[in-house]
Amino acid sequence: MAERTRDRTLRSLPTARVRHGRQRRAAWWSTALKVVGATMAVVLVSGASVAAIALNNLTSNIDVAQLTDADGNVREIPQVGEWEGGFNVLIVGVDNAEGQTVGESRDTTLNDVNMLVHVAEDQQSAVAVSIPRDLVIRHPGCPQEDGSISSPLSAQPLNVAYGQGGLNCVVLTVEALTGLDIPYAAQISFDGVAMMSTAVGGVDVCITEPIRDRDADLYLETAGTHTVEGYQALAFLRTRYGVGDGSDLSRISSQQVYLSSLMRKVQNEGVLADPTAVYGIATVATQAMKLSPSLSSVDTMVSMALALRNIPTENITFVQYPATTGLGGVYTNKAAPLEDLADQLFQRIANDESFVLAADATGNGSTLDPNAPVAPPTETPVETPAATDPAAPVDPAAPVDPSAAPTESAAPEAPVLDGVLGQTADQYTCSVAN
Structure with missing residues (x-):
């Protein structure tokens, strides 16, 4: 039984293996995208009069960030009806958004969480890549409000990109890092993350030992599963020194415990079938998120939702951008990219080529849950006569039927990207407390 801790500060809310087909080039929080789009879709189909009122209220809340x-040329992104093919979208969590009630108090705003979501061309799988905020990389110049271009930066952590030109600059920096086109982007505040977790009714997270992190204001006093919501959920996502080795990489693997659980809940527990919950989620999303113009269209969000809703959880993979810590020089107390491994990862993503993760790929901030539900055994197939069994031994002396259809060869096994850390959404994992 999950230990539930209610967050009373947010009760004013409305109650409410990796496979790819090749992506067309033209054409947080990964779950944030799915929740925003899918909830919009449910609102649309829940009733004409309700939908009209809801969409008028929701779309008037949307804050737009131009890409x-x-x-400095504005991107032209085609708007579509029924979504065709794959897409890339960047979800950015900022730590000092205007008007938020929690977070950092300083003049600058940092892109604290950076997650690139790639949906395959065949819409049967998705990969969400968490890029460490402490990853030291080269930054491109970014367009400024006065029309100028900022100077490129060398050997700077990713989280300074927002201060160089807002959400647009984060997109340009991640494009330069990954080699992928990113026509869609959204940012969410700390308040938004807290409100979103309450709107879905809380998220179950498992921990190996008690976590007491004063810096994140997170206190979970027992090992096992807890239902977190509101600002406690935000604290769980922010905790760094309470999990793994205290690094940004450990925090990412711990965040994936939350994200995979949230994805299972949204898909499997009927959250999107509850109109009250749907409207609450959509309201939070539009109030607490800033969207690129390419995402601010209701048609686009609904189309994405329709493309996303049927992807099974075993085909949704969360991975970390390949990186390491413990180096000196410009990487002191930061993360250094593992460029060869990153190139392998993003080449396969760009080409929609399959890959799998190693069995022990969760990272040092999380581990497989020993108490995870056990899938029921599969039924034993009924044996067929040897004469019709395609797996039966072949007699080389037997005559060949020229009209017989050729036997299909098995698809090649996807390679294991050894060293890439992460998990699939159907895996039950626990955060490793330190």
Whole structure:
């Protein structure tokens, strides 16, 4: 039984293996995207009069952040009806958003969480790549409000990108890092993350030992499963020194415990079938998120939702950008990219080529849950006569039927990207307390 801790500060809310087909080039929080789009879709189909009122209220809340190319030219993104093919979208969590009630108090705003979501061309799988905020990389110049371009930066952590040009600059920096086109982007505040967790009714998270992290204001006093919501959920996602080795990489693997659980809940527990919950989630999303113009269209969000809703959890993979810690120089107390491994990962993502993770790939901030539900055994197939069994031994002296259809060869096994850390959404995992 999960230990539930209610967050009373948010009760004013409305109650409410990796496979790919090739992505067309033209054409947080990964679950944030799915929740925003899918909830919009449910609102639309829940009743004409309700939908009309809801959409009028929701769309009036949307805050838009314009995306440009590196020269400052506004991107032209086609709007579509029924979504065709794959897409890339960047979800950015900022730590000092205007008007938020919790977080950092300083003049600058940092892109604290950076998650690139890639949906395959065949819409049967998705990969969400968490890029460490402490990853030291090269930054491109970014367009400024006065029309100028900022100077490129060398050997700076990813989280300074927002201060160089807002959400648009984070997109340009991640594009330069990964080699992928990112036409869609959204940012969410700390308050938004807290409110979203309450709107879905809390999220179950498992921990190996008690966590007491004063810096994150997180106190979970017993090992096992807890239902976190509101600002306690935000504290769980922010805790760094309470899990693993205290690094940003450990925090990412701990965050994936939350994200995979949230994804299972949204897909499997009927959250999107509850109109009250749907409207609450959609309201939070539009109030607490800033969207690129390419995402601010209701048609686009609904189309994405329709593309996303049927992806099974075993085909949704959360991975960390390949990186390491413990180096000196510009990487002191930061993360250094493992470029060769990252190139392998993003080449396969760009080409929609399959890959799998190693059995022990969760990272040092999480581990497989020993008490995870056990899948029921599969039924034993009924044996067929040897004469019709395609797996039966073949007599080389037997005559060949020229009209017989050729036997399909088995698809090649996907390679294991050894060293890439992460998990699939159907895996039950626990955060490793330190």
